[in-house]
Amino acid sequence: MLRLVWEGQPLEIEYAWLASQRKDRPLMVFLHEGLGSLAMWGNFPNLVCQALDCRGLVYSRPGYGKSTPLPAGVVWAPDYLHRQAQDLLPLLLSKLGVDTTAQRPWILGHSDGGSMALLYASGHPCSGIVVLAPHIVIEPECLAGIQKAQQAYEGGRLRASLARFHRNSDSTFWGWSRAWLGPEFSTWSICDVLGAIDCPVLALQGDQDQYGTLEQIRGIARFASQTRVVELSDCGHWPHREQTELVLQEIVNFLQP
Numbered sequence: 001m002l003r004l005v006w007e008g009q010p011l012e013i014e015y016a017w018l019a020s021q022r023k024d025r026p027l028m029v030f031l032h033e034g035l036g037s038l039a040m041w042g043n044f045p046n047l048v049c050q051a052l053d054c055r056g057l058v059y060s061r062p063g064y065g066k067s068t069p070l071p072a073g074v075v076w077a078p079d080y081l082h083r084q085a086q087d088l089l090p091l092l093l094s095k096l097g098v099d100t101t102a103q104r105p106w107i108l109g110h111s112d113g114g115s116m117a118l119l120y121a122s123g124h125p126c127s128g129i130v131v132l133a134p135h136i137v138i139e140p141e142c143l144a145g146i147q148k149a150q151q152a153y154e155g156g157r158l159r160a161s162l163a164r165f166h167r168n169s170d171s172t173f174w175g176w177s178r179a180w181l182g183p184e185f186s187t188w189s190i191c192d193v194l195g196a197i198d199c200p201v202l203a204l205q206g207d208q209d210q211y212g213t214l215e216q217i218r219g220i221a222r223f224a225s226q227t228r229v230v231e232l233s234d235c236g237h238w239p240h241r242e243q244t245e246l247v248l249q250e251i252v253n254f255l256q257p
Contacts, residue, residue, distance in 0.1 A: 001066070002059075004095050006088050013092060014038050014066040018049045018056030026127060027098065028106045029089075030058045031113030034176050035149075037065030037165045044240045048108065051252050059092065063175055069168035076179035078188055081112060085119035100125055104199075106255065109134065110240065111211065114203075115190055118220070121201075122193035128200040130251055132239050133209055136219050137189045138180075145211040145237075146177050153177075194223035201227040202254040204247060206235025228254060 002013040016038060019025075030045045032038070037060040049056040061084060063070040070076075093100060104127040109117035114134025121129045135142060152158040153173050162169040179185060201224055203217035214231055221227040230250050232239055239247050 002092065002095060004091060006062075006091060007083075011062050011068045012066075013059055013062070013068075015057065015059035015092075015096070018045055018058065020055060022053065022055045026052070026054045026106055027103065028052065028054050028056045028108055029093070030056060031089075031107065031109035031116045032058075032060070032064065033111035033113055034180075035064075035162060035173065036110065036113070039065060040165050042241070044244065047244070047248060048251060051248050052255060054106070057096070057098075062088075063172055064166060066167055069166075070171040070175040072171060074171070075175050075182065078179070078182075078184045080179070081115050082119055082190075085116040086123055089116070089120055090124060106130070108132075108251075111135065111237065118197065118201075119190055119193060121199055122196040126199040128202070128255055129197075130202045130254070131204070131217075131220070132247070133205050133211065133237050134203065134216060134220070135212060136191055136194065136216055138185060138187070139212050139215070141209075141213055142211045143181060146180050148210075149173075150177050150181075191219065191223060194220060197224045197226075199226075200254070202230070202250065203227055204230040204232060204239050204250060206232045206237065206239055206242065208234060208236045210237050212237075 002015055004011055038058045041058060045056050045058050060067040062068050104125040106127050107117040107120055108130040110132040114131035117129045117131050162173060166172040203220050205214055205217045217229050221229050232243055235242050
């Protein structure tokens with residue numbers, strides 16, 4: 001656990017280094033989805049680090065995994081991804097001794113973590129970013145997907161699944177879902193910062209994504225022309241689980257041309 005103070009609050013952050021012995025190799029930072037955690041990545045971060053011969057850093061954001069939970073009844077504010085990407089992530093990297101000026105990291109994010117990767121890269125040095133099923137604007141498909149998740153959670157199936165990975169699955173789930181479905185989130189967008197990204201971007205999304213249309217990744221390319229867009233056929237919201245080998249190959253081809 002890493003202990004730090006952010007926005008005046010003491011936090012414990014669950015984290016893990018991957019292939020830390022590769023001291024001179026690039027670092028890939030993994031940013032999980034809206035209901036994810038360090039453990040919920042499974043073996044995918046290890047596979048990426050093996051394929052790229054790089055180091056990895058995986059962590060659970062506040063409110064997730066074994067990190068400090070959200071207080072009961074608290075939901076995230078509309079700018080929480082901005083704050084976590086632009087303020088908390090740089091603080092965490094600094095506390096862990098990562099010098100991003102000497103060696104720019106790679107960032108890989110899924111879903112909400114993909115949005116965070118884009119936000120981070122808009123204001124901090126990166127060698128490149130990979131985003132899987134990111135969000136850049138609110139779409140009806142996203143809201144409908146979250147509403148279905150609420151039904152699954154209230155039915156008990158999703159609750160039981162998440163309880164295996166989070167210290168307080170109720171605060172994790174309701175803090176996330178009620179935030180995104182709240183009226184203050186109705187105009188949420190990160191399009192205004194995408195033009196500031198100056199590193200290469202690989203954006204992948206499935207054409208059957210339950211939480212957004214392909215306009216999410218096509219939109220990134222309109223603002224950041226250095227973006228490579230990969231639209232995956234017969235794939236849902238979790239490309240790294242559903243089409244692991246293809247996603248790995250795309251990442252390798254992108255970062256090691």
